[in-house]
Amino acid sequence: MKASPKVLKIAQLIRDMRVRGAGRIARAAAYAMKVAALEYQGSSLDDYLTYMRHSAQILTSTRPTAVSLHNAVRYVMNKVRRASSCEEGVEIAVKAADNFIDSSLNAVRIIGEIGSRLIEDGDTVLTHCNSSAALSIIKTAYRKGKNIVAYATETRPKFQGLLSYRELVDAGVPTTLIPDSAVRYFIRDVDKVVVGADTVTANGAVVNKIGTSLIALAAYEAGVKLYVATETYKFSPATILGELVEIEERGAEEVLPTYTLLKLTNLKVRNPAFDVTPPEYIDAIITERGIIPPKAAALILLEDYGTEVAEELTKVTIDLEESTPLYSTD
Ligand code: RUB
Numbered sequence: 001m002k003a004s005p006k007v008l009k010i011a012q013l014i015r016d017m018r019v020r021g022a023g024r025i026a027r028a029a030a031y032a033m034k035v036a037a038l039e040y041q042g043s044s045l046d047d048y049l050t051y052m053r054h055s056a057q058i059l060t061s062t063r064p065t066a067v068s069l070h071n072a073v074r075y076v077m078n079k080v081r082r083a084s085s086c087e088e089g090v091e092i093a094v095k096a097a098d099n100f101i102d103s104s105l106n107a108v109r110i111i112g113e114i115g116s117r118l119i120e121d122g123d124t125v126l127t128h129c130n131s132s133a134a135l136s137i138i139k140t141a142y143r144k145g146k147n148i149v150a151y152a153t154e155t156r157p158k159f160q161g162l163l164s165y166r167e168l169v170d171a172g173v174p175t176t177l178i179p180d181s182a183v184r185y186f187i188r189d190v191d192k193v194v195v196g197a198d199t200v201t202a203n204g205a206v207v208n209k210i211g212t213s214l215i216a217l218a219a220y221e222a223g224v225k226l227y228v229a230t231e232t233y234k235f236s237p238a239t240i241l242g243e244l245v246e247i248e249e250r251g252a253e254e255v256l257p258t259y260t261l262l263k264l265t266n267l268k269v270r271n272p273a274f275d276v277t278p279p280e281y282i283d284a285i286i287t288e289r290g291i292i293p294p295k296a297a298a299l300i301l302l303e304d305y306g307t308e309v310a311e312e313l314t315k316v317t318i319d320l321e322e323s324t325p326l327y328s329t330d
Contacts, residue, residue: 001054004039007032014062014069017158022198022234023104023132026068029059030100033076037093040086048086052077052093064246065207065274066198067236075100075233100233107231107288112136115194115229115286119146123191126151126183129209130160130167131196133229137286138194139171150175151186155209157254157271180211184218193219197230197285201239202301204279204294206230207247210272216281225283228294232287235297237305241312248273 010032013019019028036055040048056073063069079096083089115137119125123141125148127134142148150173155161161177168175178186193215199207206212206228219226236245252261252269261267279294292300302309 001051003051003055003058004036006039007036007055007058010035011058011062014059020160021130021132022066022068022196023108023231025063025066026072026233027101027104029069030072030076030097030104032059033073034094034097037080037090037097040090043086045083045086045089048089049081049083052080052089063248065248066234067238067245068198068231068234071233071237072100072104104231104233107233108132108136110288111229111231111286112140114288114291115227116140116144116146118225118227118284118286118291119148119192119194121146121148123148124151124189125149126153126186126190126193126215127164128153128161128180128193128195128212128215129155130163131208131229133231133286134194134196135164135167137227137229138168138173142171142173148173151190152177153180153183153211153215154178155211156180160209180214183215184221187218187222187224190219190222190224193224193226195226195228197228197234198274199239199245200228200230200235200285200294200297201245201276202236202298203239204282204285204297206277206279206282206285206294207245207274208277210275213275213277213281216277220281226277226281228277228282228285230285230287232289232300232304235301235304237301237309240298240301240305240309241316245276247275 010028014025056077060070060073076096080089080093083092111133119141125138150168152161152164152175165175165177195208195212197206197208216226250271250273255269255271282294284291285294
């Protein structure tokens with residue numbers, strides 16, 4: 001089965017991180033599903049569904065950690081599956097993708113509005129990496145007249161912090177760029193930390209750019225509040241069923257220049273792109289549906305995916321011979 005070249009191109013942009021950030025890759029994937037539908041040449045419903053599943057698989061295999069990517073594609077596929085003809089299937093895919101993109105952009109604006117209420121006049125806010133949701137909060141607070149300043153961490157090895165720095169400065173927020181390793185040095189100047197999320201698990205842990213958990217530790221030690229800004233499509237239903245979140249590991253060439261790697265041939269480098277911040281270090285999760293404590297993540301998941309989770313649970317089988325009895329009658 002052949003995928004549309006346009007879909008392959010979007011998948012490559014995501015893989016190469018030319019489109020990056022959990023929200024952006026989700027929207028790009030939804031858009032790619034719409035493109036796939038519009039590019040479909042045949043007329044058989046079965047063939048169309050197989051082709052769409054294939055496109056979905058190509059898109060979700062680009063980056064493993066951000067569940068937003070999977071949830072965007074799943075959102076479109078769940079609707080497409082109900083089509084009774086190929087033409088209807090195309091129409092449904094286009095509508096679903098447009099809906100997802102609109103509500104995703106709207107969610108970022110609502111998060112900015114809600115989250116800005118937690119930022120007080122005179123606050124110093126620190127952010128890590130480049131999260132549209134986190135920046136939406138800081139920029140909205142500033143736009144509403146709160147006199148705030150920001151720190152943006154560099155975010156090695158890919159320096160996404162520079163994007164945040166520019167975005168904040170362009171919005172008028174006085175911002176200082178600091179090395180990741182300087183966070184504990186500056187944390188006492190900071191009133192609030194606001195970061196984004198790639199995935200939120202059922203127990204309220206947050207997977208975000210590598211270094212987030214160290215910042216959370218420093219903030220916790222200093223008594224500084226840490227808020228996570230995230231759309232609810234970044235909550236992972238699979239984690240209710242005990243699945244772990246895969247942490248993407250990227251190449252050594254992102255950490256060191258090629259000439260150094262060529263010179264030091266035996267150098268062993270590891271480059272995980274994300275880490276996990278436990279719920280204990282998170283003061284609140286700010287979503288488009290309101291502010292929740294991290295432990296309430298499971299409630300959002302059950303509200304959104306309860307039926308699917310229940311269906312999955314019926315597939316769980318246990319070997320009675322090998323299972324340990326819960327009680328003994330001896
Ligand atoms: C980006 C990153 C961002 C989250 C949230 O990682 O970790 O903090 O994706 O971003 P990468 P947003 O650069 O590796 O994609 O709020 O924009 O979805």
